[in-house]
Amino acid sequence: MKLSDILQQTDGPLFSCEFFPPKTDKGEENLWACLDELKVINPAYISVTYGAGGTTQERTKGIVTRIQAETGLSPVAHLTCVGSTADDIAALLADYRAAGIENILALRGDPPEGMGRFEATAGGFSHATDLISFIHDRQGFSIACATYPEGHPESKGGMMDDIRYLKMKQDLGAACAVTQYFFDNEAFFRFQDAADDAGITIPIIPGIMPITNYDQIVRFSAMCGASIPERIHNRMVPVRDDLDAVKKLGIEMALEQCSGLLGSGVKGLHFYTLNKSEATIAIVQSL
Numbered sequence: 001m002k003l004s005d006i007l008q009q010t011d012g013p014l015f016s017c018e019f020f021p022p023k024t025d026k027g028e029e030n031l032w033a034c035l036d037e038l039k040v041i042n043p044a045y046i047s048v049t050y051g052a053g054g055t056t057q058e059r060t061k062g063i064v065t066r067i068q069a070e071t072g073l074s075p076v077a078h079l080t081c082v083g084s085t086a087d088d089i090a091a092l093l094a095d096y097r098a099a100g101i102e103n104i105l106a107l108r109g110d111p112p113e114g115m116g117r118f119e120a121t122a123g124g125f126s127h128a129t130d131l132i133s134f135i136h137d138r139q140g141f142s143i144a145c146a147t148y149p150e151g152h153p154e155s156k157g158g159m160m161d162d163i164r165y166l167k168m169k170q171d172l173g174a175a176c177a178v179t180q181y182f183f184d185n186e187a188f189f190r191f192q193d194a195a196d197d198a199g200i201t202i203p204i205i206p207g208i209m210p211i212t213n214y215d216q217i218v219r220f221s222a223m224c225g226a227s228i229p230e231r232i233h234n235r236m237v238p239v240r241d242d243l244d245a246v247k248k249l250g251i252e253m254a255l256e257q258c259s260g261l262l263g264s265g266v267k268g269l270h271f272y273t274l275n276k277s278e279a280t281i282a283i284v285q286s287l
Protein backbone atom coordinates (compact mmCIF):
# COMPACT_ATOMS: atom_id res chain seq x y z
CA MET A 1 0.00 0.00 0.00
CA LYS A 2 1.24 3.51 -0.78
CA LEU A 3 2.55 5.60 2.09
CA SER A 4 0.33 8.51 1.07
CA ASP A 5 -2.75 6.23 1.42
CA ILE A 6 -1.51 4.76 4.70
CA LEU A 7 -1.08 8.27 6.11
CA GLN A 8 -4.47 9.36 4.89
CA GLN A 9 -6.37 6.27 6.01
CA THR A 10 -4.85 5.90 9.50
CA ASP A 11 -6.84 7.79 12.12
CA GLY A 12 -4.89 6.96 15.23
CA PRO A 13 -1.11 7.12 15.52
CA LEU A 14 0.79 4.78 13.22
CA PHE A 15 3.85 2.77 14.15
CA SER A 16 6.57 1.90 11.67
CA CYS A 17 9.78 -0.07 12.00
CA GLU A 18 13.17 0.19 10.34
CA PHE A 19 15.50 -2.73 9.55
CA PHE A 20 18.88 -3.02 7.90
CA PRO A 21 19.79 -5.81 5.46
CA PRO A 22 21.62 -8.48 7.45
CA LYS A 23 24.98 -9.78 6.25
CA THR A 24 24.59 -13.43 7.26
CA ASP A 25 22.04 -16.21 6.78
CA LYS A 26 21.46 -16.26 10.53
CA GLY A 27 20.84 -12.50 10.51
CA GLU A 28 18.40 -12.93 7.68
CA GLU A 29 16.54 -15.70 9.53
CA ASN A 30 16.33 -13.39 12.54
CA LEU A 31 14.91 -10.59 10.38
CA TRP A 32 12.02 -12.73 9.10
CA ALA A 33 11.32 -13.94 12.63
CA CYS A 34 11.26 -10.33 13.90
CA LEU A 35 8.90 -9.24 11.13
CA ASP A 36 6.58 -12.08 12.07
CA GLU A 37 6.68 -11.10 15.77
CA LEU A 38 6.05 -7.43 14.93
CA LYS A 39 2.73 -8.24 13.28
CA VAL A 40 1.23 -8.13 16.78
CA ILE A 41 1.61 -4.31 16.76
CA ASN A 42 0.33 -4.02 13.19
CA PRO A 43 3.12 -1.85 11.79
CA ALA A 44 1.97 0.67 9.18
CA TYR A 45 5.09 -0.03 7.14
CA ILE A 46 8.51 -1.61 7.36
CA SER A 47 11.43 0.38 6.01
CA VAL A 48 14.70 -1.21 4.91
CA THR A 49 17.92 0.80 4.87
CA TYR A 50 20.35 1.18 2.01
CA GLY A 51 23.87 0.55 3.30
CA ALA A 52 26.13 3.50 3.94
CA GLY A 53 28.14 4.07 0.78
CA GLY A 54 25.36 2.46 -1.29
CA THR A 55 26.68 -0.97 -0.31
CA THR A 56 23.49 -2.97 0.11
CA GLN A 57 21.52 -2.16 -3.04
CA GLU A 58 20.87 -5.79 -4.00
CA ARG A 59 20.14 -6.91 -0.43
CA THR A 60 17.80 -3.97 0.19
CA LYS A 61 15.98 -4.79 -3.03
CA GLY A 62 15.78 -8.50 -2.16
CA ILE A 63 14.33 -7.84 1.28
CA VAL A 64 11.71 -5.24 0.32
CA THR A 65 10.64 -7.44 -2.59
CA ARG A 66 10.19 -10.42 -0.29
CA ILE A 67 8.33 -8.33 2.31
CA GLN A 68 5.99 -7.19 -0.44
CA ALA A 69 5.47 -10.68 -1.88
CA GLU A 70 5.26 -12.78 1.27
CA THR A 71 4.34 -10.92 4.44
CA GLY A 72 1.28 -8.73 3.90
CA LEU A 73 3.31 -5.82 5.35
CA SER A 74 3.95 -2.60 3.38
CA PRO A 75 7.65 -2.10 2.61
CA VAL A 76 9.47 1.19 2.15
CA ALA A 77 12.84 0.98 0.36
CA HIS A 78 15.51 3.46 1.44
CA LEU A 79 17.45 4.81 -1.53
CA THR A 80 20.49 7.09 -1.52
CA CYS A 81 22.42 9.10 -4.10
CA VAL A 82 25.74 7.50 -3.12
CA GLY A 83 27.64 5.83 -5.94
CA SER A 84 24.74 5.87 -8.44
CA THR A 85 24.13 7.73 -11.66
CA ALA A 86 20.64 8.89 -12.60
CA ASP A 87 20.50 5.95 -15.03
CA ASP A 88 21.34 3.48 -12.24
CA ILE A 89 18.56 4.93 -10.12
CA ALA A 90 16.10 4.84 -13.01
CA ALA A 91 16.91 1.13 -13.53
CA LEU A 92 16.44 0.38 -9.83
CA LEU A 93 13.12 2.24 -9.78
CA ALA A 94 12.00 0.20 -12.80
CA ASP A 95 12.85 -3.02 -10.90
CA TYR A 96 10.91 -1.74 -7.90
CA ARG A 97 7.93 -0.86 -10.03
CA ALA A 98 7.96 -4.35 -11.57
CA ALA A 99 8.04 -5.89 -8.09
CA GLY A 100 5.10 -3.77 -6.91
CA ILE A 101 7.23 -1.64 -4.53
CA GLU A 102 5.49 1.72 -4.21
CA ASN A 103 7.32 3.50 -1.40
CA ILE A 104 10.80 5.04 -1.36
CA LEU A 105 12.58 6.87 1.47
CA ALA A 106 14.78 9.18 -0.61
CA LEU A 107 18.09 10.24 0.94
CA ARG A 108 21.37 11.76 -0.03
CA GLY A 109 23.23 9.16 2.00
CA ASP A 110 26.41 9.24 4.00
CA PRO A 111 29.81 9.03 2.32
CA PRO A 112 31.39 5.59 1.99
CA GLU A 113 33.69 4.61 4.87
CA GLY A 114 37.04 6.36 4.65
CA MET A 115 35.70 9.20 2.50
CA GLY A 116 35.41 12.25 4.75
CA ARG A 117 32.69 14.13 2.93
CA PHE A 118 29.91 13.33 0.51
CA GLU A 119 30.80 13.78 -3.15
CA ALA A 120 28.20 13.44 -5.86
CA THR A 121 28.80 10.68 -8.43
CA ALA A 122 29.27 12.02 -11.98
CA GLY A 123 25.86 11.84 -13.64
CA GLY A 124 24.21 11.40 -10.23
CA PHE A 125 22.68 13.63 -7.57
CA SER A 126 24.04 16.00 -4.91
CA HIS A 127 21.12 16.21 -2.51
CA ALA A 128 18.03 14.31 -1.44
CA THR A 129 16.02 17.13 -3.05
CA ASP A 130 17.40 16.11 -6.50
CA LEU A 131 16.55 12.46 -5.87
CA ILE A 132 13.03 13.28 -4.66
CA SER A 133 12.39 15.34 -7.75
CA PHE A 134 13.73 12.55 -10.01
CA ILE A 135 11.54 9.89 -8.34
CA HIS A 136 8.50 12.16 -8.36
CA ASP A 137 8.90 12.74 -12.11
CA ARG A 138 8.77 8.99 -12.67
CA GLN A 139 5.32 8.85 -11.01
CA GLY A 140 3.73 5.96 -9.18
CA PHE A 141 5.91 6.14 -6.05
CA SER A 142 5.05 7.58 -2.67
CA ILE A 143 8.13 9.33 -1.29
CA ALA A 144 9.33 9.81 2.28
CA CYS A 145 12.35 11.91 3.26
CA ALA A 146 14.65 12.45 6.23
CA THR A 147 14.81 15.45 8.53
CA TYR A 148 16.80 16.52 11.58
CA PRO A 149 15.16 18.25 14.58
CA GLU A 150 18.60 18.87 16.12
CA GLY A 151 20.15 19.85 12.78
CA HIS A 152 22.00 17.74 10.22
CA PRO A 153 25.70 17.58 11.19
CA GLU A 154 26.64 19.47 7.98
CA SER A 155 23.96 22.18 8.31
CA LYS A 156 25.57 25.57 8.48
CA GLY A 157 22.56 27.75 9.19
CA GLY A 158 21.18 25.93 12.26
CA MET A 159 17.65 24.58 12.45
CA MET A 160 16.34 26.96 9.79
CA ASP A 161 18.56 25.25 7.19
CA ASP A 162 16.85 21.96 7.93
CA ILE A 163 13.45 23.62 7.82
CA ARG A 164 14.23 25.23 4.46
CA TYR A 165 15.32 21.96 2.89
CA LEU A 166 12.39 20.07 4.41
CA LYS A 167 10.02 22.59 2.80
CA MET A 168 11.80 21.98 -0.52
CA LYS A 169 11.40 18.21 -0.06
CA GLN A 170 7.67 18.68 0.59
CA ASP A 171 7.27 20.94 -2.44
CA LEU A 172 9.12 18.44 -4.64
CA GLY A 173 6.74 15.64 -3.69
CA ALA A 174 7.64 14.06 -0.33
CA ALA A 175 4.54 12.71 1.42
CA CYS A 176 6.09 12.60 4.89
CA ALA A 177 9.35 13.06 6.74
CA VAL A 178 10.97 10.73 9.26
CA THR A 179 13.34 12.30 11.75
CA GLN A 180 16.79 11.35 12.86
CA TYR A 181 16.41 9.89 16.35
CA PHE A 182 16.49 12.28 19.26
CA PHE A 183 15.96 12.00 23.01
CA ASP A 184 14.90 15.55 23.82
CA ASN A 185 11.23 16.03 22.95
CA GLU A 186 11.55 19.79 23.41
CA ALA A 187 13.92 19.90 20.40
CA PHE A 188 11.28 18.12 18.32
CA PHE A 189 8.49 20.44 19.48
CA ARG A 190 10.59 23.52 18.56
CA PHE A 191 11.27 21.98 15.15
CA GLN A 192 7.60 21.12 14.57
CA ASP A 193 6.58 24.70 15.49
CA ALA A 194 9.14 26.14 13.05
CA ALA A 195 7.94 23.70 10.37
CA ASP A 196 4.33 24.80 10.93
CA ASP A 197 5.40 28.45 10.60
CA ALA A 198 7.25 27.63 7.35
CA GLY A 199 4.13 26.07 5.78
CA ILE A 200 5.27 22.46 6.13
CA THR A 201 2.11 20.39 6.28
CA ILE A 202 3.36 16.85 5.62
CA PRO A 203 3.54 14.64 8.72
CA ILE A 204 6.89 14.75 10.51
CA ILE A 205 7.25 11.36 12.13
CA PRO A 206 9.66 11.19 15.08
CA GLY A 207 12.36 8.53 14.85
CA ILE A 208 12.66 6.62 18.12
CA MET A 209 15.78 4.77 19.20
CA PRO A 210 15.12 2.66 22.30
CA ILE A 211 18.48 2.32 24.05
CA THR A 212 19.41 -1.35 24.31
CA ASN A 213 23.18 -0.81 24.44
CA TYR A 214 24.28 2.44 26.06
CA ASP A 215 27.88 2.52 24.81
CA GLN A 216 26.77 1.82 21.25
CA ILE A 217 24.24 4.68 21.39
CA VAL A 218 26.85 7.08 22.73
CA ARG A 219 29.04 6.22 19.69
CA PHE A 220 26.16 6.43 17.15
CA SER A 221 24.93 9.70 18.59
CA ALA A 222 28.33 11.37 18.35
CA MET A 223 28.36 10.49 14.62
CA CYS A 224 24.85 11.54 13.72
CA GLY A 225 24.52 14.62 15.91
CA ALA A 226 21.80 13.38 18.31
CA SER A 227 22.34 14.86 21.75
CA ILE A 228 21.92 12.68 24.82
CA PRO A 229 20.45 14.66 27.72
CA GLU A 230 22.24 14.56 31.07
CA ARG A 231 19.25 12.83 32.71
CA ILE A 232 19.72 9.86 30.36
CA HIS A 233 23.46 9.57 31.08
CA ASN A 234 22.70 9.80 34.80
CA ARG A 235 20.27 6.89 34.67
CA MET A 236 22.23 4.75 32.20
CA VAL A 237 25.80 5.04 33.48
CA PRO A 238 25.24 3.08 36.72
CA VAL A 239 23.83 0.08 34.77
CA ARG A 240 25.85 0.37 31.53
CA ASP A 241 27.54 -3.06 31.90
CA ASP A 242 24.33 -4.94 32.64
CA LEU A 243 22.67 -5.37 29.24
CA ASP A 244 19.37 -6.59 30.69
CA ALA A 245 19.15 -3.59 33.00
CA VAL A 246 20.07 -1.23 30.13
CA LYS A 247 17.37 -2.75 27.94
CA LYS A 248 14.74 -2.49 30.69
CA LEU A 249 15.64 1.12 31.42
CA GLY A 250 15.87 1.92 27.69
CA ILE A 251 12.33 0.65 27.16
CA GLU A 252 11.08 2.61 30.17
CA MET A 253 12.68 5.84 28.93
CA ALA A 254 11.52 5.36 25.33
CA LEU A 255 8.02 4.77 26.63
CA GLU A 256 8.12 8.08 28.51
CA GLN A 257 9.40 9.81 25.36
CA CYS A 258 6.78 8.22 23.09
CA SER A 259 3.93 9.10 25.48
CA GLY A 260 5.03 12.74 25.44
CA LEU A 261 5.20 12.77 21.64
CA LEU A 262 1.84 11.09 21.12
CA GLY A 263 0.36 13.55 23.62
CA SER A 264 1.43 16.36 21.31
CA GLY A 265 -0.50 14.84 18.42
CA VAL A 266 2.24 13.43 16.17
CA LYS A 267 0.98 11.32 13.28
CA GLY A 268 3.12 8.35 14.20
CA LEU A 269 6.36 6.97 15.57
CA HIS A 270 9.14 5.33 13.58
CA PHE A 271 11.23 2.78 15.49
CA TYR A 272 14.88 2.20 14.72
CA THR A 273 14.73 -1.48 15.64
CA LEU A 274 18.38 -2.45 14.95
CA ASN A 275 16.80 -5.69 13.68
CA LYS A 276 15.29 -6.60 17.04
CA SER A 277 11.60 -6.68 17.84
CA GLU A 278 11.41 -6.94 21.63
CA ALA A 279 11.81 -3.29 22.64
CA THR A 280 9.49 -1.96 19.91
CA ILE A 281 6.74 -4.44 20.78
CA ALA A 282 7.06 -3.75 24.52
CA ILE A 283 6.83 0.02 23.97
CA VAL A 284 3.92 0.01 21.51
CA GLN A 285 1.95 -2.46 23.62
CA SER A 286 2.36 -0.24 26.68
CA LEU A 287 1.32 2.98 24.94
Ligand SMILES: Cc1cc2nc3c(=O)[nH]c(=O)nc-3n(C[C@H](O)[C@H](O)[C@H](O)COP(=O)(O)OP(=O)(O)OC[C@H]3O[C@@H](n4cnc5c(N)ncnc54)[C@H](O)[C@@H]3O)c2cc1C
Pocket: 048, 049, 050, 051, 052, 053, 054, 078, 079, 080, 105, 106, 107, 108, 109, 110, 126, 127, 128, 129, 130, 145, 146, 147, 152, 153, 154, 155, 156, 161, 162, 165, 168, 178, 179, 180, 181, 207
Ligand atom coordinates in the same frame (compact mmCIF):
# COMPACT_ATOMS: atom_id res chain seq x y z
C1 LIG B 1 15.00 8.38 8.70
C2 LIG B 1 16.42 8.27 8.18
C3 LIG B 1 16.79 7.15 7.42
C4 LIG B 1 18.09 7.03 6.91
N1 LIG B 1 18.42 5.93 6.16
C5 LIG B 1 19.65 5.85 5.60
C6 LIG B 1 19.99 4.76 4.72
O1 LIG B 1 19.20 3.85 4.51
N2 LIG B 1 21.23 4.75 4.16
C7 LIG B 1 22.16 5.75 4.40
O2 LIG B 1 23.27 5.70 3.83
N3 LIG B 1 21.86 6.78 5.22
C8 LIG B 1 20.64 6.87 5.81
N4 LIG B 1 20.32 7.94 6.62
C9 LIG B 1 21.37 8.94 6.90
C10 LIG B 1 21.40 10.04 5.82
O3 LIG B 1 21.76 9.50 4.57
C11 LIG B 1 22.43 11.08 6.26
O4 LIG B 1 21.98 11.78 7.38
C12 LIG B 1 22.91 12.02 5.17
O5 LIG B 1 24.08 12.69 5.65
C13 LIG B 1 21.91 13.09 4.77
O6 LIG B 1 20.86 12.56 4.06
P1 LIG B 1 19.61 13.50 3.66
O7 LIG B 1 18.72 12.72 2.80
O8 LIG B 1 19.04 14.15 4.85
O9 LIG B 1 20.42 14.60 2.77
P2 LIG B 1 20.09 16.05 2.32
O10 LIG B 1 18.67 16.42 2.55
O11 LIG B 1 20.62 16.18 0.94
O12 LIG B 1 20.96 16.93 3.32
C14 LIG B 1 22.39 16.80 3.40
C15 LIG B 1 22.99 18.16 3.77
O13 LIG B 1 22.83 19.09 2.70
C16 LIG B 1 21.98 20.18 3.05
N5 LIG B 1 21.00 20.29 1.94
C17 LIG B 1 19.86 19.58 1.75
N6 LIG B 1 19.29 19.90 0.57
C18 LIG B 1 20.08 20.85 0.01
C19 LIG B 1 20.01 21.56 -1.21
N7 LIG B 1 19.03 21.37 -2.08
N8 LIG B 1 21.01 22.46 -1.48
C20 LIG B 1 22.03 22.64 -0.62
N9 LIG B 1 22.15 21.98 0.58
C21 LIG B 1 21.17 21.09 0.89
C22 LIG B 1 21.32 19.79 4.36
O14 LIG B 1 21.13 20.90 5.22
C23 LIG B 1 22.32 18.81 4.98
O15 LIG B 1 23.31 19.48 5.70
C24 LIG B 1 19.04 8.07 7.17
C25 LIG B 1 18.67 9.17 7.95
C26 LIG B 1 17.39 9.28 8.45
C27 LIG B 1 17.01 10.48 9.29
